[in-house]
Amino acid sequence: MSTKDISILALRGGALGVISADSKPEERFQNETLRPILKAQNDLFLAVFKNYVVKQKIEFHSMSPEKKMIVIDHAIQRDTKFRNILKGMIIGFFTLAEYETYIQNSSNLNKRMMNLLIERLKSQLQLLD
Template identity: 45%
Template sequence: MATKIDLRQSLNIPISENATSTEVFQNQTLRPILKLQNDLYLSLFINYAIRQNADFKSLSTPKKNVMIEQSIQKDNGLKNIFIGMTIGMFTLEELKEYQSDSKVFNKRIITMIIKRIQSQINSSLLL
């Protein structure tokens, strides 16, 4: 049976000898999970955006970027869904690492998801 780690693509991100444990966790755990869950994050946000703003498709790129960032940061329900989707892919050991500084990791998760969604919506014909 495949483990959660087996599902993730190896990103081969070089780890500096000066890297903090937070940076190592981000690069070895968070980034592969975000890549794995990418289609789900994107689909969830597109559905959310259409429900919240019927004319989201007609917004300019800068206005879309602002809406993406503000929606994810300020809508606690949406933010918690994204964080939960990420945490759900942790192993028990990764969960223990996450719990050691969850506030910092949550901020990193949300920042990376915002950037992913912004770049994909702006570089495609999705919306």
């Protein structure tokens, strides 16, 4: 393992969530890689989303919580450019071995990444105001 990979793993911290011998590879990747990255990058994700709302001229602050959640869903699921920026922020924290795992099943892992990120942003609505 390279020095860079060791540094990345140290920055992220350990696995989050339950990992057992019965865990599927995607679930293991989610808990060992994706969740720690999302946690480590949380403040940056919040800042990037706030900037997105401003750049798109969305009156986010005056919306109801339900409408805000819809905006989060639409921004991440329908705006390809924004989604790709978020994916890059996550992939940039992969080790080489994790990237090799990712490219073998990128479609399913991308869905997991975006769903986890959507839920993370929705759970922090008060920090987005």
